[in-house]
Amino acid sequence: MGRRNEHSREEQREMAIAAAEALIVSEGMAGFSMRKVASAIGYTVGQLYLLFRNQDDLFIVLNERTTEEIYLEIKAATQALEDSAEAIRIAARGYIEYGQRHPNRWQLLFSHRLPPGTPVPQANWRQVQSLFGLIEARLQQVRPQADPASLHLDATALWSGVHGVAVLAQSNKLSWSGLSDYGRLTDRLVQGFL
Amino acid sequence: MGRRNEHSREEQREMAIAAAEALIVSEGMAGFSMRKVASAIGYTVGQLYLLFRNQDDLFIVLNERTTEEIYLEIKAATQALEDSAEAIRIAARGYIEYGQRHPNRWQLLFSHRLPPGTPVPQANWRQVQSLFGLIEARLQQVRPQADPASLHLDATALWSGVHGVAVLAQSNKLSWSGLSDYGRLTDRLVQGFL
DNA sequence: GGTTTAAATAAACGCCATTCATTTGTGGAG
DNA sequence: CTCCACAAATGAATGGCGTTTATTTAAACC
Numbered sequence: 001m002g003r004r005n006e007h008s009r010e011e012q013r014e015m016a017i018a019a020a021e022a023l024i025v026s027e028g029m030a031g032f033s034m035r036k037v038a039s040a041i042g043y044t045v046g047q048l049y050l051l052f053r054n055q056d057d058l059f060i061v062l063n064e065r066t067t068e069e070i071y072l073e074i075k076a077a078t079q080a081l082e083d084s085a086e087a088i089r090i091a092a093r094g095y096i097e098y099g100q101r102h103p104n105r106w107q108l109l110f111s112h113r114l115p116p117g118t119p120v121p122q123a124n125w126r127q128v129q130s131l132f133g134l135i136e137a138r139l140q141q142v143r144p145q146a147d148p149a150s151l152h153l154d155a156t157a158l159w160s161g162v163h164g165v166a167v168l169a170q171s172n173k174l175s176w177s178g179l180s181d182y183g184r185l186t187d188r189l190v191q192g193f194l
Numbered sequence: 195m196g197r198r199n200e201h202s203r204e205e206q207r208e209m210a211i212a213a214a215e216a217l218i219v220s221e222g223m224a225g226f227s228m229r230k231v232a233s234a235i236g237y238t239v240g241q242l243y244l245l246f247r248n249q250d251d252l253f254i255v256l257n258e259r260t261t262e263e264i265y266l267e268i269k270a271a272t273q274a275l276e277d278s279a280e281a282i283r284i285a286a287r288g289y290i291e292y293g294q295r296h297p298n299r300w301q302l303l304f305s306h307r308l309p310p311g312t313p314v315p316q317a318n319w320r321q322v323q324s325l326f327g328l329i330e331a332r333l334q335q336v337r338p339q340a341d342p343a344s345l346h347l348d349a350t351a352l353w354s355g356v357h358g359v360a361v362l363a364q365s366n367k368l369s370w371s372g373l374s375d376y377g378r379l380t381d382r383l384v385q386g387f388l
Numbered sequence: 389g390g391t392t393t394a395a396a397t398a399a400a401c402g403c404c405a406t407t408c409a410t411t412t413g414t415g416g417a418g
Numbered sequence: 419c420t421c422c423a424c425a426a427a428t429g430a431a432t433g434g435c436g437t438t439t440a441t442t443t444a445a446a447c448c
Contacts, residue, residue: 004427030309045428161354165351173322179350191386243438
């Protein structure tokens with residue numbers, strides 16, 4: 001055809017993002033392709049490349065949404081809590097549970113690697129920092145007298161550890177250990193920091 | 195040609211594995227292809243498929259070698275140590291450092307996902323268990339009076355945490371936190387378990 | 389020396405990301 | 419109202435990939 005003008009560029013982008021998200025959720029990275037996204041929104045591949053520079057460009061947008069979703073979920077689950085130690089435990093469990101609830105999104109976020117030399121997308125990690133800020137603030141409330149530097153170190157170590165459990169849980173690599181109760185595992189990990 | 199009989203099947207397999215390893219190390223997963231491996235050993239792709247069922251089959255062998263290398267390195271670095279707490283610290287640092295020293299191998303091992311439904315290869319995780327056994331035994335020496343169940347839980351939580359640091363360090367995702375001294379981070383994580 | 393048979397090849401299939409010359413509809417100028 | 423310029427969209431091409439298969443070729447055996 002050519003020149004339909006049915007949807008604005010911005011609308012097309014949004015349609016493509018939604019279609020890509022659905023495709024990732026249902027088929028995972030293995031079943032994903034630019035062609036499928038294009039045909040899902042009723043356009044050709046060529047047009048998709050006028051909306052996104054390449055596949056990674058689209059992935060980055062999807063990952064932004066994922067990080068935002070994780071952040072909002074954890075914020076919602078913890079903000080009303082008085083007890084900061086409890087908030088940290090809930091946050092950690094929520095993070096891990098997210099990975100299990102959305103394995104394909106998680107995988108796109110954490111196991112897809114950009115080509116070497118590509119800078120880590122700025123926007124993509126703002127929400128990670130926000131989430132991290134939540135944890136650090138809670139940890140500060142638990143240990144008010146700690147100095148900021150060691151608090152930062154502790155918060156980083158804590159969250160790295162939680163991330164580790166999430167990664168292993170999501171990929172079933174803890175099964176050999178006979179431990180399927182990730183909640184207890186997480187609590188034990190968190191405990192060392194409280 | 196057809197029927198050269200220059201190398202036995204086993205020799206060809208070994209050549210292919212070595213070539214694949216070199217290719218992964220130098221170009222990473224992105225630059226890897228069965229065709230490149232085949233041409234590196236002077237055979238055609240077709241022949242490669244008589245040696246390995248498919249690409250994943252080859253990857254599994256590579257990952258076995260990686261896990262063995264990690265296990266042997268950490269064993270060598272810790273077995274002479276008297277102090278078990280120190281051994282755990284060294285092991286954790288060694289694990290993380292391995293990921294940084296061999297980013298592409300690490301990536302193949304931990305961020306390549308088999309198609310869903312494929313069982314986690316048995317042989318692949320035997321060495322992971324061996325490594326894990328090392329840690330658990332050391333932890334037991336640190337806390338002789340602990341009951342086995344909670345010891346197992348602790349060892350799993352500890353090593354999951356260490357794995358988390360390794361994953362984030364390897365993919366540069368700790369840079370935003372301003373922490374580049376993974377050693378201190380690791381020590382802090384380990385500290386909660388000692 | 390001829391025949392069987394295993395080893396290896398070459399070509400094919402269907403997919404992929406990405407690019408680009410070409411077509412087609414639309415909005416504006418006369 | 420018509421023509422035209424230009425933006426939107428297409429479709430085909432390029433070069434790569436994993437994997438399969440019919441076919442060829444050389445060695446082994448009788």
